[in-house]
Amino acid sequence: MSAATSAGPETVIEFRNVGYRLPGGNVLLHGVSFTVSRGETLVLLGRSGAGKTTALKLINRLTEPSEGEVLIEGRGTLDWDPIALRRHIGYVIQETGLFPHYTVEQNVLLVPRLEGWPAERIRSRAGELLALVGLEPAQFLQRYPHELSGGQRQRVGVARALAADPPILLMDEPFGALDPLTRMELRREFVALQERLRKTIVIVTHDTSEALLLGTRIALFEAGALKGIYLPREFLLSSEPVASAYVSQLHALEEFERGK
Amino acid sequence: MSFTDFLSRHANEILQATLEHVWLVGATMALAIAIGVPLGVLVARRPWLSKPILGSANVAETIPSLALLGFLLPVPWLGDRADRLAITALTLYALLPIIRNTAAGIAGVDPAVREAARGMGMTQRQILFQVELPLSLSTVLAGVRVATVLTIGIATIAAAVGAGGLGEFIFRGLAMVNNQLILAGAIPAAALALGADFLLSVLERRLRPAR
Numbered sequence: 320m321s322a323a324t325s326a327g328p329e330t331v332i333e334f335r336n337v338g339y340r341l342p343g344g345n346v347l348l349h350g351v352s353f354t355v356s357r358g359e360t361l362v363l364l365g366r367s368g369a370g371k372t373t374a375l376k377l378i379n380r381l382t383e384p385s386e387g388e389v390l391i392e393g394r395g396t397l398d399w400d401p402i403a404l405r406r407h408i409g410y411v412i413q414e415t416g417l418f419p420h421y422t423v424e425q426n427v428l429l430v431p432r433l434e435g436w437p438a439e440r441i442r443s444r445a446g447e448l449l450a451l452v453g454l455e456p457a458q459f460l461q462r463y464p465h466e467l468s469g470g471q472r473q474r475v476g477v478a479r480a481l482a483a484d485p486p487i488l489l490m491d492e493p494f495g496a497l498d499p500l501t502r503m504e505l506r507r508e509f510v511a512l513q514e515r516l517r518k519t520i521v522i523v524t525h526d527t528s529e530a531l532l533l534g535t536r537i538a539l540f541e542a543g544a545l546k547g548i549y550l551p552r553e554f555l556l557s558s559e560p561v562a563s564a565y566v567s568q569l570h571a572l573e574e575f576e577r578g579k
Numbered sequence: 580m581s582f583t584d585f586l587s588r589h590a591n592e593i594l595q596a597t598l599e600h601v602w603l604v605g606a607t608m609a610l611a612i613a614i615g616v617p618l619g620v621l622v623a624r625r626p627w628l629s630k631p632i633l634g635s636a637n638v639a640e641t642i643p644s645l646a647l648l649g650f651l652l653p654v655p656w657l658g659d660r661a662d663r664l665a666i667t668a669l670t671l672y673a674l675l676p677i678i679r680n681t682a683a684g685i686a687g688v689d690p691a692v693r694e695a696a697r698g699m700g701m702t703q704r705q706i707l708f709q710v711e712l713p714l715s716l717s718t719v720l721a722g723v724r725v726a727t728v729l730t731i732g733i734a735t736i737a738a739a740v741g742a743g744g745l746g747e748f749i750f751r752g753l754a755m756v757n758n759q760l761i762l763a764g765a766i767p768a769a770a771l772a773l774g775a776d777f778l779l780s781v782l783e784r785r786l787r788p789a790r
Contacts, residue, residue: 381697405699408694412691412698413691419714430700480699500714
């Protein structure tokens with residue numbers, strides 16, 4: 320592992336020797352330790368079944384560790400009230416999980432409403448949020464999710480996760496289901512948004528270029544284990560076999576493009 | 580005497596019996612929904628309860644309706660009043676489609692929606708009332724529709740224990756070998772069933788969530 324794994328100024332998320340086993344005995348994650356500092360974007364990279372989504376769900380306690388512990392702001396997730404913990408953490412998933420029976424406005428305002436914000440603060444918040452993710456409020460607030468394109472839905476998903484201004488944001492392949500051009504657009508906007516908001520973000524992807532573009536650091540998962548944590552530049556130069564496999568796949572694509 | 584003459588002469592009686600019928604069915608459905616929907620939620624939440632709950636509802640469904648009324652007659656509080664007895668028996672029949680559809684509706688909610696709801700910190704109760712039940716409303720209602728149509732038909736048996744309703748005409752007609760009397764009970768019952776089916780299917784379509 321590289322020097323980049325040492326804890327930053329303030330540790331927000333910490334995995335201490337975390338393992339996760341299914342009730343049937345299948346081990347999905349073992350011996351995982353890492354920290355995420357305030358304001359950084361950690362990308363969990365790995366193939367399907369590598370354990371990265373499991374790791375993500377351990378952070379907002381959608382699953383609980385079988386071994387070790389996960390600390391959020393210094394407190395173990397099992398010591399948090401799960402509801403309070405989850406409202407403290409924004410959550411974006413690939414299929415967006417927008418409520419089909421709610422308008423965009425109702426979807427976006429869900430957490431502020433659950434948190435009992437005063438009415439006038441809630442009202443102005445919806446417009447702010449849509450503007451933040453690049454959607455014209457007047458045009459979109461009253462629409463239903465099925466009246467949106469995939470990219471628009473994903474933007475609403477991000478707006479909903481940011482609604483109560485949580486310090487931590489989890490994203491599970493947020494751009495995975497989009498067409499390549501929309502995906503590129505949203506990634507760029509994500510980078511710009513993160514420069515403004517400085518949230519602590521953990522994002523899951525299996526896409527190497529996405530990991531390099533979005534991540535402050537990249538955590539490489541393979542078969543339930545953490546292979547290493549790299550700065551993007553280190554990742555490109557790494558001699559670790561799995562990491563270099565990802566990088567050579569990227570180079571193969573570039574060579575193919577040059578050859579045309 | 581023609582059938583229309585017969586109907587006009589007995590119009591008041593028929594109306595009276597129809598209202599009784601509607602009361603029996605309405606009370607039954609209110610009770611069946613109040614019991615069936617929570618049981619359906621329980622089945623969806625605790626899969627190990629699915630066998631005993633759905634199994635019992637299934638068994639109730641297989642008991643011949645006249646026999647069920649007979650079984651319930653000696654039960655202390657139930658046997659005291661005819662309509663109480665009939666409504667209890669009818670409710671037992673109406674439960675199965677409501678339980679089954681509620682469970683199916685909740686099980687059919689998009690897992691991504693449920694995960695997002697949990698991930699955003701909704702409590703189980705909030706997920707049930709704000710997400711799962713609203714999204715399964717049209718499926719639940721489809722069960723209510725089936726149960727209502729079924730109940731309107733079976734409720735004619737209630738007359739056998741003196742609970743009134745359109746069955747009165749049918750039983751009297753059978754005893755007197757009078758087809759006009761039988762039809763005076765059967766036709767309004769069929770019309771009620773068709774009307775309820777139509778109204779509830781319209782409601783069901785309106786409540787179906789957009790995709």
